[in-house]
Amino acid sequence: MVKIKKFSMKGIRGVKSDLSLMLDGNSILLYGDNGSGKSSISDAVEWFYYDKIEHLSNEEIGRSCLDALRNTFLGNEEKSYVMLEFTNNLLDANKNIYLKKGKLTCDCSNQYAQFNDFLESSKKEHFILRYKDLMNFIIATKKYRLDELSNIIGFSKVTDVRSTFKTIINDLKRQLTTRDFDKQISNQQMHIIEKLGHNITSDEHFIESINETIKPLNLGKTISKLDEIDDILESITKPEDTKIIELQSFYKDIGDIVSNLPSFLNEIDASYKIYLSKFQKIVADVEKINKIILEKLLSEGIKVLKGKTVTVDSCPLCLQPKNRALLLKELESRVIELKQVKDEKSELIESQESLKNIIDEPINSINGFLSHKHINEADNEELKKKLQHLQTCFEQYLNELSIEILPEKNLKKTDEISIDKKLLGEIQDICKKKEGLLGDSKKNDLKFAIHSNVEVSRNAYNAIKTLQKEKDAIERQKKSFEIIYGEFVKKQKEGLETFLSHISRDVDDIYQFMHPGEKVEDIKLSPLEGEDELSGITIDYKFFNNQATPPHKYLSESHLNSLGLALFLMSVKAFNKNNEFFILDDVISSFDTGHRKRFADLLIEKFPEYQIILLTHEKNWFEYVNNLVKGRNWKVNTVKWDIEKGTYTDEPSEKLKERIENKIRTNDKTELGNEIRKYLEKILKHIAFNLEVKVKFLFNETNEDRMSYELLTELKSKINNHKCKELKDNALIDRLMASVFFGNKDSHDGSFTPHIDDFKAFWRDVIDLENLLFCTTCQKYVSQRYYDVVGKKIRCACGGKIYEWSK
Amino acid sequence: MYDEIKNGEELLDDFFKNLKNIPDVDKDVISILCELYQNDKLTHKNLTNALSKSMEEMANGKN
Numbered sequence: 001m002v003k004i005k006k007f008s009m010k011g012i013r014g015v016k017s018d019l020s021l022m023l024d025g026n027s028i029l030l031y032g033d034n035g036s037g038k039s040s041i042s043d044a045v046e047w048f049y050y051d052k053i054e055h056l057s058n059e060e061i062g063r064s065c066l067d068a069l070r071n072t073f074l075g076n077e078e079k080s081y082v083m084l085e086f087t088n089n090l091l092d093a094n095k096n097i098y099l100k101k102g103k104l105t106c107d108c109s110n111q112y113a114q115f116n117d118f119l120e121s122s123k124k125e126h127f128i129l130r131y132k133d134l135m136n137f138i139i140a141t142k143k144y145r146l147d148e149l150s151n152i153i154g155f156s157k158v159t160d161v162r163s164t165f166k167t168i169i170n171d172l173k174r175q176l177t178t179r180d181f182d183k184q185i186s187n188q189q190m191h192i193i194e195k196l197g198h199n200i201t202s203d204e205h206f207i208e209s210i211n212e213t214i215k216p217l218n219l220g221k222t223i224s225k226l227d228e229i230d231d232i233l234e235s236i237t238k239p240e241d242t243k244i245i246e247l248q249s250f251y252k253d254i255g256d257i258v259s260n261l262p263s264f265l266n267e268i269d270a271s272y273k274i275y276l277s278k279f280q281k282i283v284a285d286v287e288k289i290n291k292i293i294l295e296k297l298l299s300e301g302i303k304v305l306k307g308k309t310v311t312v313d314s315c316p317l318c319l320q321p322k323n324r325a326l327l328l329k330e331l332e333s334r335v336i337e338l339k340q341v342k343d344e345k346s347e348l349i350e351s352q353e354s355l356k357n358i359i360d361e362p363i364n365s366i367n368g369f370l371s372h373k374h375i376n377e378a379d380n381e382e383l384k385k386k387l388q389h390l391q392t393c394f395e396q397y398l399n400e401l402s403i404e405i406l407p408e409k410n411l412k413k414t415d416e417i418s419i420d421k422k423l424l425g426e427i428q429d430i431c432k433k434k435e436g437l438l439g440d441s442k443k444n445d446l447k448f449a450i451h452s453n454v455e456v457s458r459n460a461y462n463a464i465k466t467l468q469k470e471k472d473a474i475e476r477q478k479k480s481f482e483i484i485y486g487e488f489v490k491k492q493k494e495g496l497e498t499f500l501s502h503i504s505r506d507v508d509d510i511y512q513f514m515h516p517g518e519k520v521e522d523i524k525l526s527p528l529e530g531e532d533e534l535s536g537i538t539i540d541y542k543f544f545n546n547q548a549t550p551p552h553k554y555l556s557e558s559h560l561n562s563l564g565l566a567l568f569l570m571s572v573k574a575f576n577k578n579n580e581f582f583i584l585d586d587v588i589s590s591f592d593t594g595h596r597k598r599f600a601d602l603l604i605e606k607f608p609e610y611q612i613i614l615l616t617h618e619k620n621w622f623e624y625v626n627n628l629v630k631g632r633n634w635k636v637n638t639v640k641w642d643i644e645k646g647t648y649t650d651e652p653s654e655k656l657k658e659r660i661e662n663k664i665r666t667n668d669k670t671e672l673g674n675e676i677r678k679y680l681e682k683i684l685k686h687i688a689f690n691l692e693v694k695v696k697f698l699f700n701e702t703n704e705d706r707m708s709y710e711l712l713t714e715l716k717s718k719i720n721n722h723k724c725k726e727l728k729d730n731a732l733i734d735r736l737m738a739s740v741f742f743g744n745k746d747s748h749d750g751s752f753t754p755h756i757d758d759f760k761a762f763w764r765d766v767i768d769l770e771n772l773l774f775c776t777t778c779q780k781y782v783s784q785r786y787y788d789v790v791g792k793k794i795r796c797a798c799g800g801k802i803y804e805w806s807k
Numbered sequence: 808m809y810d811e812i813k814n815g816e817e818l819l820d821d822f823f824k825n826l827k828n829i830p831d832v833d834k835d836v837i838s839i840l841c842e843l844y845q846n847d848k849l850t851h852k853n854l855t856n857a858l859s860k861s862m863e864e865m866a867n868g869k870n
Contacts, residue, residue, distance in 0.1 A: 155815045164851050171855060350851070466866050473865040477858055480836040487829050488822060495818045 001580035002086040003611040011071045011080030011097070012047070013040035016646030021637070025087050027612040029629060030649070031622040032639030037647030038615045041639075042128050042585040043069070044082040045613075048095055049122055051333060055132070066104040070097050071646060091115050100321065107323055116325070118578055126571050127582040131589050134564035142528055142536025150496075158492055165485045171354070172478040178358060180263045181471035187256055188467070191460040195453040206461055213453050216446060229458050236451050241442070247374055248438050248452065249459070251431040254383075257365045258427045264362055265419050271358060272397060273414050275351045279405065282348060286407050292345050295338040302331050345405070352401050359397050366391045383434070386427045393419045493527065496534065500525045503570055510566035513606065514598045519544045520559060523566075539563075558591050565599070572610070581611035588621060600625045604632070615639075656682075664760055672759045673742045677708060680740070680766045684711040687773050690783035691794070693718045708740045723806045732772065736765045775800045819844070835861045 003025035010018045014037030021028060021041075032038035046053050047069060070080045080097040093110035150156055192200055196213060200206045203226060211222045214232060223229060237245070282288055304316055305328045315322045335342070366387055369375060375384050396417045403409055442448040501524075508523045523541040527534050540549045548554055551563055565587060572582050584603075588596050600621070603612055616622050626636055637649045656679050663672050688695070693714045712733055719727045727733075739762040742754050773782045775796035782803065786795045795802040813821065823844045826837050839857045843849040 150815075155818075158815045158818055161819060161849060164849065164854060167851050168854055168858070172858075469866040469868070470862060473862040476833045477836055477862065479831070480833040483829060483832050484826070484836070484840070491818060491822050495813050498813075 001576070001578060002088050002091060003581050004084060004613075005087055006083070006085040007041070007045070008083040009040070009044045009081065011074040011078055012044045012069055012082060013037065013071065014641065014647040015040045015044075016071050016073055017648060019648055021635070021649065023611070023635060025611055026633045026635055027610075027629070028614070028635040028637065029622065029625050030613070030615045030637055030639050031619065032615065032617060032641075032647075034617050036617075036639045036641045038617070038639040039130070039585055040647050041613070041615065042130065042583045045084070045583060046128055048082045048084055048093075049119060051330060055130075066097055066106060070104060073646065091118050103320065105320075105322065106326070108326065111323075111325060116329070122578045125576040125579055126568060127576060127579050128585065129565070129568045129583070129587055130585045131587050134561045134568075134587060136564070142538055145525075145537040145539075146527070146534060155492070155496070158495075162485070162488055162492060165481060165488060167350070169478060169481045169485060172474055172481065174267060174358070175474055176471070176478070178264050178267045178361075179470075180260060181467050183263070184256070184260055185464050185467050185471075187259060188460040188464045191252070192457045192464075195457040195460075200457075200461060206457075210454055210458075213457075214450055217450055226458075229454065233451060233455055233458075236447050238447065241445075241448050241451065243374075244438050244442065244448070245451065245455065248435055249455070250369075250372055250374055251435040251438075252456070254369055254387075255428050255431040255435070257362070257369075258424050258431070261362055261424050262421055264358065265421065268355065268358055268397060269414050269418055271351065271355045272400075272417075275348070275355055275401070276411050276414065278344075278348045278351060279411055282344060282405055283407055283409050288341055288344070289405065289407050291338050291341040292405060295335060295342050295345070298331050298335050298338070302328065302335065305331065348405070356398065356401060359394055363391065363394050363398075366394070379434075383427065383430050386423065386430065390419070390423055390427065393417075393423070493534070496527050500527065500537070503574065506570040506573060507563070507566045510569050510602065510606070511562055513602050514562045514566070514595055515559065516598075518559075520555065523563070558595060561587070561591060562595060562599075569602075569607070573607075580609070581613065583613040583615070585615045586617055588616065588618060593620075596621050597624060600628055604628055660763060664756075664763060667756045669754070669756055669759065672756075673754060673762070676742070676759060676763050676766060677740065680708050680736070680769075681711070683766070683770050683774070684708055684715070686781050687711075687715060687769075690773075690781040690785070691715070691718055692784050709737060712737050712740070722804075724803050726803055727772070730772070732765060732768050736769060739765050773801070835865075 004021075004023050005025060006020065006022055008018060008020040009015050019041075030038055030041070043053050053069065074080060076099050078098075081094050083092075083094045085092045090112065091110070091114070093108055093115060095106060095108045097104055097106045099105075147156075150159060189199055192198075196209050198209070200209060207223055207226065210229060210232070214222075214236075217236060219232070219235065221232075223232060282292070301317070304310055305324060310316045310324065313321060313323050315327060370384065370387055370391065374380060375387075396412070400411045400417065403411060439452065442452075504524045507525070508521075511520070511523055519542075521542045523539065525537050525539055528536045528538050538549050539551050540547060541551065542548070543554045551560055555563065569582075576582075588599055591599060596618070603614070614625065616625075629636070639647060639649055641647050656675060660672065660675050660679060662668075663670070663675075687693070688711055693711065695710060695714050716733045716737075719733070742758050742762045774780075775782070775798060777800045778796055778798035780797040782794055782796050782801050784794060786797060786799075787793070787805065788795070792804060792806050793802050794805040823841055826832070826841060836858075839854070839861060840849070843853055843857065
């Protein structure tokens with residue numbers, strides 16, 4: 001897991017000039033008034049990771065929100081950037097926005113696969129929380145909560161498999177209904193009864209019946225196995241009867257298939273009705289259609305970019321220069337955004353495919369009959385026409401299914417294309433009549449009659465066996481899938497419940513820490529079940545010992561915010577595997593004083609291993625946290641705004657010192673006195689803190705702006721009180737009290753022009769003061785913390801600097 | 808603490824590994840599902856085709 005070592009940004013949102021935070025993996029507390037632009041920091045981090053900022057990405061602003069992201073006052077030649085250096089330097093990267101041929105474009109300095117993988121898997125993590133997002137999860141729908149949490153643990157794949165199982169069970173059920181095996185078997189049994197005079201119960205029984213049937217022909221042979229029937233049939237077939245036999249079988253097959261069509265027609269109409277309603281719902285929503293069209297284009301774009309068609313770094317559509325990998329990533333994230341409409345479209349396509357599959361079966365049979373060698377004979381003209389009409393009727397459904405999903409497209413209603421069952425009856429009647437006539441023409445031909453009885457009953461017997469096997473196979477598959485589905489649902493539920501119970505425990509722990517003894521207890525996230533599906537997640541809790549749900553029914557805004565915060569912090573702890581930091585952007589606004597304190601304590605006590613970037617505009621809370629984090633390696637800074645620089649932070653001492661020394665070296669007096677004064681104020685604050693130099697109480701707003709003179713006066717008095725001879729005898733403080741004049745004059749009085757040597761002397765005094773009380777070995781100030789009671793001395797942490805210090 | 812939670816992929820692996828131990832499930836169905844899952848081809852279309860092929864084989868006496 002990584003933390004941030006350094007963060008820099010320029011030309012992003014409210015930040016015009018460079019704003020850098022040297023963090024070295026440490027947490028930071030940032031104070032900034034409303035409007036100071038501190039949220040530019042969380043926006044910049046969000047853009048770095050996600051290529052967009054959720055609250056800026058919409059129809060009006062555009063998906064990539066580059067226009068909204070770039071600082072308006074930046075010159076055309078200047079680059080905007082966000083730079084993050086991590087504790088793993090392989091992930092360090094700069095993301096830039098700049099103008100190229102008059103258009104805003106962006107690129108990233110790190111193109112390594114490891115970095116892209118890191119970004120990709122980081123997208124699943126939540127590490128930025130803003131005040132306005134606190135309650136998102138709480139007030140969201142139960143289904144949204146289920147989807148959100150399911151995504152976190154990769155349960156979407158599980159849901160896909162589950163839905164595949166369910167669809168298969170429905171398909172198998174439908175096959176059993178549409179194919180109506182019992183009816184088909186019963187039809188074949190009727191053929192056997194008609195030809196043999198009785199039903200058949202076994203192979204032996206059938207063989208016995210066939211031997212009985214052929215007895216009148218005195219063939220001098222009998223059969224003992226089923227496959228010997230072919231030999232018998234061959235031996236009794238007269239060449240002139242071949243055509244009649246073929247025709248009889250042709251009419252019988254048509255009759256059998258058509259007699260089974262009503263169950264197909266019912267299923268087709270029911271499925272068409274569902275398809276129609278889904279289609280109408282989509283085409284009525286123009287915005288949805290546009291999204292579907294866009295999704296199709298973007299998905300095609302991804303295919304093109306993933307293939308080898310495009311090898312140059314430019315967009316294949318508009319030919320604008322664009323990094324291929326970046327473009328691909330952008331397209332993929334836009335397709336993810338369109339997932340909901342894509343799912344709806346997929347659902348519609350699935351209904352369409354399923355309906356086509358049902359229709360294909362009768363259409364294939366009809367096509368087979370229409371290409372039969374005897375269909376074009378004059379005698380069969382009427383039958384051919386009826387079959388062609390039936391084929392056209394089925395094709396009407398296919399025509400409707402091929403209508404593109406576009407606005408204002410309409411499909412025919414079910415009753416407009418529904419097939420008239422009378423037509424089926426007419427076809428059956430023709431076939432029956434023709435089969436009968438053929439039989440009648442050979443009424444007195446014993447050989448023909450026996451041939452017909454043997455062949456028809458043999459075909460029917462084989463058909464029954466095949467139908468029975470098919471029915472058994474489908475029923476076995478259906479039963480197996482029902483068992484599998486039941487077990488799968490159990491497994492999914494168990495997995496989700498284990499997950500939710502862990503989450504609930506953590507959420508409750510965090511919440512109880514902030515609201516001890518407030519009678520909102522035992523917060524639980526529980527799965528909700530509808531029919532045999534998981535339909536959502538609910539949040540239950542005990543409110544004054546009574547079970548309650550949902551949270552916004554009884555809880556105040558402040559309590560709901562705590563719950564939102566608890567959910568966010570739980571998610572950070574449980575699921576973030578890449579980033580060991582999180583950003584809290586002004587999240588405490590609705591917390592009352594007591595809970596603000598508890599919240600700060602929570603962060604310090606329960607999340608010591610995390611790097612926290614804490615932004616606030618609440619001065620009192622800032623003061624409280626500032627005190628709380630002392631000695632814990634937290635950085636503290638203030639975010640400010642002015643018309644010239646935009647948003648900026650106080651400069652780190654090291655950088656200020658370097659700039660002052662550069663100016664002194666080059667005799668550059670610009671702002672020099674002011675900068676030396678600022679540096680002096682910084683080190684005086686550290687000295688005052690460590691030596692417990694007490695200054696007059698001021699209200700918070702002015703406490704930070706203590707003047708050097710005031711601090712120096714009090715420091716001097718402190719040194720005198722503690723009888724520190726070495727420091728007392730040093731004229732340095734007196735000199736500084738005089739030199740401060742240069743700093744003050746330079747910054748406030750335009751009529752006075754100090755000489756560079758005045759500044760040099762002032763700076764030397766400041767550095768002398770720093771050297772006197774700051775140890776470069778241990779990097780610590782001389783402090784009361786290291787007071788030697790026996791020896792009456794104070795020192796720095798390593799003892800490199802030590803002074804007498806009486807009580 | 809969260810290590811004991813199975814993610815979606817682990818849950819599926821676990822389920823398909825133990826599929827053969829579920830009583831009363833047709834062996835062909837188990838073998839079809841395991842093969843498709845192992846080859847990352849468990850889609851509605853592939854499953855429908857495989858089941859239909861298996862059904863035809865059963866009807867033609869191959870099973």
